[in-house]
Amino acid sequence: MLRTTGLFRTHAAVLALAAGFAAMHYVVALHLQRDDGVSATTTGLTVLAFPLGMGLAGPVGGRLADRCGARPVAVTGAALTAAGLLLLVPLGGDWSPVDVAWRLALAGVGMGLNGGPTQALVMSAAPADRAATVGSSAQLARSLGFTLGPALATTAWGLAGRDDGVTAGLTLAAAAACIAVPLLALQGRRPALVQDMSTDAAPAAHRP
Numbered sequence: 596m597l598r599t600t601g602l603f604r605t606h607a608a609v610l611a612l613a614a615g616f617a618a619m620h621y622v623v624a625l626h627l628q629r630d631d632g633v634s635a636t637t638t639g640l641t642v643l644a645f646p647l648g649m650g651l652a653g654p655v656g657g658r659l660a661d662r663c664g665a666r667p668v669a670v671t672g673a674a675l676t677a678a679g680l681l682l683l684v685p686l687g688g689d690w691s692p693v694d695v696a697w698r699l700a701l702a703g704v705g706m707g708l709n710g711g712p713t714q715a716l717v718m719s720a721a722p723a724d725r726a727a728t729v730g731s732s733a734q735l736a737r738s739l740g741f742t743l744g745p746a747l748a749t750t751a752w753g754l755a756g757r758d759d760g761v762t763a764g765l766t767l768a769a770a771a772a773c774i775a776v777p778l779l780a781l782q783g784r785r786p787a788l789v790q791d792m793s794t795d796a797a798p799a800a801h802r803p
Contacts, residue, residue, distance in 0.1 A: 602720050606736045608778035613740025615771035618748035622764035644696040648703025656708035665712035670780045672709025676702045677772035684765045
């Protein structure tokens with residue numbers, strides 16, 4: 596199934612973006628409360644900027660995909676998410692919750708633009724008899740990303756040490772999001788089996 600045109604790269608992009616989001620969410624929340632002494636309420640309101648941006652941009656992403664095509668919108672969304680996470684990498688103790696929130700909002704807008712068009716790419720590449728399986732596998736890739744993100748961020752944080760742990764965790768999150776951009780931008784080739792079948796079928800159509 597994953598050898599079908601575009602499916603492997605799209606699944607990998609979904610996993611990478613989910614891992615980047617989950618790693619970022621974990622590191623930012625922990626940093627705000629543990630290092631900056633921000634209350635749980637303020638921390639919650641700060642990280643709420645991400646889903647708010649995502650919710651506002653989601654419908655826009657669908658409309659833009661209808662007009663411009665799913666792939667350009669999905670790539671643009673992934674790039675905005677990567678940009679938001681890259682802007683978070685220098686996160687330090689002198690940042691206010693507002694400084695964090697607008698960067699999270701930018702990343703959330705990117706995820707909102709990306710979600711629907713990416714799902715459209717997945718389903719349009721799915722074989723007709725495997726549409727349900729492909730839809731489920733895309734959700735599996737997203738869930739794996741949500742699981743791996745905090746685990747990888749914790750590992751990076753531990754290896755970098757207390758002083759540089761936040762930077763290491765956020766760098767990992769941004770790198771994961773950056774990986775998703777070329778994965779979505781590059782179109783896969785048609786499988787060789789499909790090409791051979793189409794080549795064989797062409798002369799057959801002219802046979803008596």
